[in-house]
Amino acid sequence: MSSFKAALFSTQLVVIATLFVVVAGVAIATPVAVNTPPDAPTIDPPRPDDPTNDDTPQFFFRATDDHPEFGIAFFCRIDGGSYSACSNGDTFGPLLEESHTFQVFARDGAGSDSSPADFTWFVDLTNPVASIDSGPLDPTNSPDASFTISGTDNHSASEDLTFHCQLDFGPWQPCLSTSPVEYFGLDEGSHIIAVYATDEARNVSDPVFYEWLIDTTAPVITVDDFVIGGPDSYVFGTWATGSVRLQEWTCVDPNNPIASGVTSSNLPGHGRTITDDGVYKLSQFLKPGDPFFCVDAAGNQAVISDTQSQIILVDRHAPTCNVEPLSQYIPENNPADNGARHLAKFKVARQDGNIDKKGITVVLESVVGPGTVQGMHIGTFDKQGKFEGVPGGIYFVTYRVTDEAGWTSTCTGKVQVARN
Numbered sequence: 001m002s003s004f005k006a007a008l009f010s011t012q013l014v015v016i017a018t019l020f021v022v023v024a025g026v027a028i029a030t031p032v033a034v035n036t037p038p039d040a041p042t043i044d045p046p047r048p049d050d051p052t053n054d055d056t057p058q059f060f061f062r063a064t065d066d067h068p069e070f071g072i073a074f075f076c077r078i079d080g081g082s083y084s085a086c087s088n089g090d091t092f093g094p095l096l097e098e099s100h101t102f103q104v105f106a107r108d109g110a111g112s113d114s115s116p117a118d119f120t121w122f123v124d125l126t127n128p129v130a131s132i133d134s135g136p137l138d139p140t141n142s143p144d145a146s147f148t149i150s151g152t153d154n155h156s157a158s159e160d161l162t163f164h165c166q167l168d169f170g171p172w173q174p175c176l177s178t179s180p181v182e183y184f185g186l187d188e189g190s191h192i193i194a195v196y197a198t199d200e201a202r203n204v205s206d207p208v209f210y211e212w213l214i215d216t217t218a219p220v221i222t223v224d225d226f227v228i229g230g231p232d233s234y235v236f237g238t239w240a241t242g243s244v245r246l247q248e249w250t251c252v253d254p255n256n257p258i259a260s261g262v263t264s265s266n267l268p269g270h271g272r273t274i275t276d277d278g279v280y281k282l283s284q285f286l287k288p289g290d291p292f293f294c295v296d297a298a299g300n301q302a303v304i305s306d307t308q309s310q311i312i313l314v315d316r317h318a319p320t321c322n323v324e325p326l327s328q329y330i331p332e333n334n335p336a337d338n339g340a341r342h343l344a345k346f347k348v349a350r351q352d353g354n355i356d357k358k359g360i361t362v363v364l365e366s367v368v369g370p371g372t373v374q375g376m377h378i379g380t381f382d383k384q385g386k387f388e389g390v391p392g393g394i395y396f397v398t399y400r401v402t403d404e405a406g407w408t409s410t411c412t413g414k415v416q417v418a419r420n
């Protein structure tokens with residue numbers, strides 16, 4: 001104790017003794033020295049979290065003394081530096097990112113110092129780093145997704161980090177589990193999750209993202225090597241060799257054509273020799289045990305079923321026809337009908353092997369005879385002709401039939417016009 005403090009201390013004791021005399025009414029010859037140092041201060045909450053990301057912490061403290069009426073002063077220091085006067089509720093810092101120790105002691109009015117109280121904590125100003133270490137395949141045909149996530153930090157152990165997750169830009173929520181993070185029953189389409197980590201000092205990481213595509217729709221097979229002959233059939237128009245080789249079909253993924261990609265076909269070995277015209281289903285060109293030839297990037301396989309409207313019409317023969325006159329003997333001057341019936345009627349039968357004859361068109365190509373026939377229109381399908389006023393004789397009526405593949409042929413029927 002300095003000489004100055006010692007003198008002050010003596011004076012204070014005299015005052016105390018004098019007070020005692022007045023109260024007791026008894027003369028005391030010798031002042032009694034009654035003073036003890038303050039107790040070590042109590043550092044009250046809220047103390048800094050350990051660790052904290054607050055680099056300017058505030059401290060609250062108090063101390064008790066046997067003579068608080070003479071005042072209690074406090075002295076504080078950080079990390080073993082010089083003590084300086086401080087007050088309850090003072091703020092210290094800014095502090096560097098490291099471990100710190102705060103110390104405070106109390107001094108009573110007589111100059112007696114308490115032992116110091118101290119508090120040690122860590123100031124962590126560095127954000128953790130989050131990572132998504134694994135996720136679903138992209139694309140995938142699974143509606144469920146599982147992710148493993150992790151994080152690192154300068155101070156907090158990995159297992160002490162907490163994580164928040166966000167699915168498809170929805171609300172941020174605590175990840176239901178640290179790892180794996182799982183979602184079930186998601187809709188088809190693009191998805192994205194974001195994850196951030198929080199360290200024990202409440203520093204948060206930048207979010208990390210994982211995007212993937214759920215594609216549960218099978219691709220569709222289209223055959224490029226065939227000319228479309230109808231809404232549900234293909235006509236092979238350039239038939240040359242008598243064999244079909246399905247090597248130019250493509251696999252198109254309608255729902256996600258770009259994102260998921262397409263594994264196109266062009267696999268050899270799926271050819272098949274066809275000797276007969278007819279309608280074939282695409283599935284007939286597959287052989288048992290063949291590797292499937294049309295699968296999208298998510299693993300969905302195109303399904304060729306017999307109910308699918310993917311059929312191939314193979315037609316390498318011209319249709320045939322024959323004209324069957326229903327009435328060919330036309331009396332020119334028949335009193336019975338008063339000259340009114342001068343019609344020749346025809347039926348044009350047509351065949352195209354085992355190809356459906358409904359696709360065959362029929363047109364009148366020519367009428368050849370000793371005179372010009374009225375009412376027969378070249379280029380249209382006239383089933384009947386008006387032979388009024390024509391010279392008698394043999395007339396040849398020729399029809400042309402054309403199938404959907406473009407093959408064509410003609411047939412001719414004979415009409416005899418007689419005169420009485």
Ligand SMILES: [Ca+2]
Pocket residue numbers: 035036037038065066067108109110112
């Ligand atoms: Ca004291």
Ligand SMILES: [Ca+2]
Pocket residue numbers: 124125126127128153154155156199201203
């Ligand atoms: Ca940190």
Ligand SMILES: [Ca+2]
Pocket residue numbers: 215216217218219253254255256260296298300
């Ligand atoms: Ca698909």
Ligand SMILES: [Ca+2]
Pocket residue numbers: 315316317318319352355403405407
């Ligand atoms: Ca044909």
